[in-house]
Amino acid sequence: MQDGLIAQARAWLAEDPDAETRAELAGLIDAEDHAELTARFSGTLQFGTAGLRGELGAGPTRMNRSVVIRAAAGLAAYLKKNGHENGLVVIGYDARHKSEEFARDTASVMTGAGLDAAVLPRPLPTPVLAFAIRHLGAVAGVEVTASHNPPRDNGYKVYLGDGSQIVPPADAEIAAEIAAVPSLTVVPRPTEGWQILDDAVVDAYLARTDAVLAPGSPRTARTVYTAMHGVGKDVLLAAFARAGFPEPALVTEQADPDPDFPTVAFPNPEEPGAMDLAFAKARETDPDLVIANDPDADRCAVAVRDGDDWRMLRGDEVGALLAAHLVRRGATGTFAESIVSSSLLGRIADKAGLRHVETLTGFKWIARAEGLRYGYEEALGYCVDPEGVRDKDGITAALLITELASVLKAENRTLLDLLDDLAVEHGLHATDQLSVRVQDLSLIAAAMRRLREQPPTHLGGLPITRSEDLTQGTDTLPPTDGLRYTLEGARVIVRPSGTEPKLKCYLEVVVPVAGHADLPSARAKATALLTSIKRDLSTAAGI
């Protein structure tokens, strides 16, 4: 057994304030579990697409109280160096294991550093925290959440005073301050001195949701709703009641927070099977649409009846529908989407004479688009009211899509009819994703390396006309680990996920449509093309 590794583990153990992780680590040391200790002590958690995220457990590469205290101390040091000696830091948390403790530790560290700290009154949607930062004039915000990840994970989203999540160089500067924390013993951690906010902050968030809907718009669409065992239900129901929509029928098994997410393998509406109970409820109650939030309620999934059964709309479909709705309502300003999302948004914006920008993945980028009026990403994220929330918001997105369904219902039409119209107007923009979850992270790096060393020349029978390695950045995009292939009538992007151990490949094909009668054959063509691109890509990446 390496002495260095054991010494490192013992030093960590001596400072760990959590009896549970102390016992776990002591067990690993006693058992001389070299492999596990190496995994725990090789490096530290890094800021990814949405903050720190990792499995709960002992050691610097896991989520635990020691890691959170260090992260909070680093953030406090960064804030103080940047002129916020006594600003307010507002802290929210979801209903996962340890989330409330991590929020309390964060408040304690901020207080000990001389900053003011305020904690949201209970587990609440991430967008309430994003809203609260600007509403309360805070200099930073923290949301303790691992969103839709498996039950054993937790995470830490960090926002600055503009209400958006951190981007370079702030993330690297904060990471450097975290790395510079020499020991937990030098971090003051008082047991009181921070504020627990009351419901006024939730009421203010709800009042702001009024701005999302057009005054006097139809509010008749009936919904089935699932909170996916997360924190969305109460705020969503209050927002729907306030707007005057019919009360959503709840998927009762998933309505209340449960950190074990007992009815789903992964609490992510994108994962196969996650919507089964919602669809069962829909078959029972026959609503106009099904709505799901992810567990921290910043994502919104939508399903509609298609023929005899229910089908999930892709994030790109909902993204286009909301854009078309906002255009019809006379929206002005910038429309933005991430590079991995559908190019249809650009077509809709161009036609309406609106500015359009593409950003890197994640709302930390989308929310920063200048003059943003509407932003979305394919991962079921929508920002429909940037003045209220500069992040994605699964509650306001649910309000807006339900308003659109109501408007269409009054015209005796559906969301699918509007999607057909958009395809006829702009061409069928069909997207799909090839996403591979791995146990061993090195497989992702190996796939990226393989694609770089032996780049494909054709995918799905189409020649690649342009191949870009995004690690160098482009004229408009900062550097990121990703590959982009442009084909005739298609586009593919490959990148490692920044929140989960997954390699993600995003496919888009654009098929011209002669008219409504041509739609079935255009769809069949798009599906066949997506399938063969996927097959070739998987061979090229070796996954």
Ligand SMILES: O=P([O-])(O)O[C@H]1O[C@H](COP(=O)(O)O)[C@@H](O)[C@H](O)[C@H]1O
């Ligand atoms: O987890 P959430 O709901 O916050 O969502 C997070 O993850 C998504 C997927 O990111 P990646 O492809 O890097 O895993 C991002 O698009 C999103 O902006 C981010 O906030």
Ligand SMILES: [Mg+2]
């Ligand atoms: Mg989320």
